[in-house]
Amino acid sequence: MAGEKPSLEESTGTRDVPIQALGEDSMTWRSAFTPRVILNLFFLGIANASATGIVIFLSILLNQYQATFGPSTISGWTPIAHLTVATCLFPLSGRWSDLIGRRYFFIAANVFAVIGNIICAKADSFNMMIAGSAVSGVSTACNQLAQAAMQELVPNQFKPYVLSILSVTTIPIQFAPLIAGSFVSDYSISWRGCWWVMTAINGSVLVGIVALYFPPDRTTVQEEGTLSQRSLKYEVIHFDWIGFVVLAGSLTSMLIGLQWGGTSYPWSSGHVLGPLITGIVALIGFCIYEAVVRPEIPLVSMKLLGHVRSFVMPTIVVGVSAMCYYSLNILWPLMIASLWTSNARTQSYFQMVAPVANIIGGTLYGPIAKKLKFYKYQMVVGVLIQGAFTAALAASDSGSRVMSSAFVAVASFFLVFIQLNAMLCISTSLPTTLLGSAFGLAGTFRYFIGSVASAIYISVLNNELKDNLQDDVTSAALGAGLPASSLEQLFGAIHAGNPAVMAQVPGINTSIEVAVASAAKTAYADSFKTVFLVSIAFCNSGNHVEIRKSHAFNHDHADAERYDGYFEKVVFREKRLLNTASTLHWALAIEALQDFSARQNQEDESVDQGEEQARLEEEVD
The missing domain is CATH 1.10.287 (Helix Hairpins)
Known part of the structure; x- marks a missing residue:
């Protein structure tokens, strides 16, 4: 009727439910967070954190595994086997946890985790290490469903605080780099101690889940959205x-x-x-x-995919932000080792920058997000800032350890806001019977897109290093007096990373080693620069998707009457925001490229001067 204000559903063009439209807001803290709920939140949070810890120890200790087992062409499959198994099982574990309940999935997950951790702790070859990695991948596919299970335990109004609790329970795991560095440097048990710690953690979670976690009885999801009891045999036979x-x-x-x-x-x-x-x-x-x-019981519910703005778009945002995350996760440890220090303990201190920022961001998320509201715009700003500071790492060099650490901290802080806001959007907009499938598919997409990002980043880095090391190190070594016939042995020593091998290069001396080390750092810095500039494309994709997310998630239910003509009022503003985000990212990229160009010009002038000096010396002779 003319003059009437449209409803929230009509004005947004979506049937998604806003964050506080599902009722239950009259519950108090005492009634929502009973002792049993608190203990369940704790053990489920530790289960989720343990999955992260396993991935960390599989990745950051790879050099230690190579030192123990020897160089191997299959060493790279140590973390990859874990991620592959987890990626494939995420949708299966998510869907079946919806069908038969989550309790037995968490019990099985931590049994697999204990077995996989013991295999890794006792490994005497890369084959055994990869086997343990694959077994623990089963646990990761199930344990990360704790993100959904924790939010099922409380009403909507408390879910932002539950997400903060989820982050707080990861605090012990965030110290994994320090734990690994301490075991390797100070104890004879070396890296194996990390896996015995993970065995103890997953064993404790197993006991807690068995004793305390009793979600609703087994139910089967029907496509009409109702719940009914069916036999397990029927579900197994008719599953997709x-x-x-x-x-x-x-x-x-x-x-x-x-x-x-x-x-x-x-x-x-x-x-x-x-x-x-x-x-x-x-x-x-x-x-x-x-x-x-x-299929009668599908692996992927078509009803779930129908929630475009409350599931599909948040999942894409999580995946895109994960691509930026992997640029930090993969490149940051390499930057520390190649540009700033070779000491294992010092490296572990720098590696703690991102985990500490994650802890702070996750802990502060609940009260800040609840106070600010406008959850969609929190995600837009988070994607913008994370992308900007990730791209700004392109300016890193051998003297920028403080600046680069600050950039990593800021990017990691806002990454948490993006991830937790997306999880909140999914958990408050979907029925409980679809949460397992939703988080399972989101996990599959995040891990898969992370593997794509890893492949891209590693490929770009290797290609850039091949060219930059050849150019920079060759000119520096020859300029410092190394015979041209020793270049092949020199590059072999650089790749080996062993000072003893470097000392055996014919014609090498201290001054040449210093020149070569400086040139290698420059080559690494230039190679990292290119990779971080590549990440700009992913960050801009995240901005485009996020700005088109549902407006229903952006406000509380009480704000519904303010939606009169909402789209007409914000279309221009959001386009302007999108253009601003893209402009800022590309401005940073251009600035980094200008810096790169200036540095290249300086190096070219230095090389030209060296060649001119050598020519003059030859003429004098």
């Missing part, structure tokens, strides 16, 4: 096993191709293109199969 096999196979095939590309084989090789093309075709076939056949 064909879809699971096709999806798992496609993801595994693509992950293998991505990990081989640019490292084990060239990107144009059949070893890379074959798995990639096979995986893409299989994934397309999976989508067609799910849409046409529609």
Whole structure:
């Protein structure tokens, strides 16, 4: 009727439910956070944190594994096996936890975690290490469903605080770099001590879950949204096993191709293109199969995919922000070791920058987000700032350890806000019966897109290093007096990273070693610069997706009457914000490129001066 204000649903064009529209807001803290709920939150939070700890120890200790087992062409599969298994099992664990309840999934997850941790602790070869990594990957696929299970325990009004509790429970795991550095430097048990610590953590979680965690009885999800009891046999027979096999196979095939590309084989090789093309075709076939056949108990609920603004878009934002996260997770330890220090303990201190920022951001998230409201714009600002400071790391060099650490801290702080806001959007906008599937699919997408980002970053870094090391180190070494015939041995020593091997290079002396070390740092800095500039594309993608997210999630239910003509009022403002975000990112990129160009010009002038000096000396002789 003319003159009437449209409802929130009509003005936003979506049926998503705003954050406080689901009732239960009259509950008090005392009634919501009973002793049993608090203990459940604690053990579920530790279960989620343990999954992160396993990934950290598989990644940051890779050099120690190589020192123990010796160099191996399969060493890179130590973390990759874990991520591949977790990525493939995320949708299965999420869907089945919706079907039969989450209690037994968490029990099984921590049994697998204990077994996998013991295998890693007792490993005597990379084959055994990879086996333990794969077994623990099963636990990660289930334990990270704690993000959904924790939010099921409280009403909507307290969910931002539960997400802060989730972050607080990760505090012990965030000290993993220091724990690893201490074990390696100070104790004879070395890196194996890290895995015995993880065994104790998962064993404790197992006991707590068995004793305290009793979610609602087993229910089966029907597509109409109702709940009814069915036999386990019926569910097993009618579950979409064909879809699971096709999806798992496609993801595994693509992950293998991505990990081989640019490292084990060239990107144009059949070893890379074959798995990639096979995986893409299989994934397309999976989508067609799910849409046409529609199994009675599907792996991916079509109803879930219908929640575009409350599930699909937040999941994409999480994945895109994860691509920026992986640029830090992969490159930051390499930057520390190659630009600033080779001491294991000092490296662990620098590696703590991101975890400490994550702790602070996650702890402050609940009260800050609840006070500010406007959750969508919190995510927009978070994506903008995270992308800007990640791209700004392109200005890093051998003398920028303080500046670079500050950039990593800011990017990590806002990464937490992005991730937790996206989780809050999903958990408050979807029915409880779809939460497991939602978080399972979100986890699959996050891990898969992270693997894509890892492959891209590593490939770009390796290609840049190959050229930059060749150019910078060659000119520096020859300029310092190294015979040209010793260059091959010099590069072999650089790749070995062993001072003893460097000392055996013919014609080497202290002054040449200093010149070579300085040139190598410059080559690494220039290579890192290129990789961080690549991350700008991902960050801008996150801004475009996030600014188009549902407006329903942006306000409390009491604000519904303010939506009259809302779209007309904000379209121009949001376009301007998007342009500002993109402009800032590209301005930083241009600034970094200008700095890079200036440095290259200085190096070229230095090389020209060296060549001119050598020519003059030859003429004098």
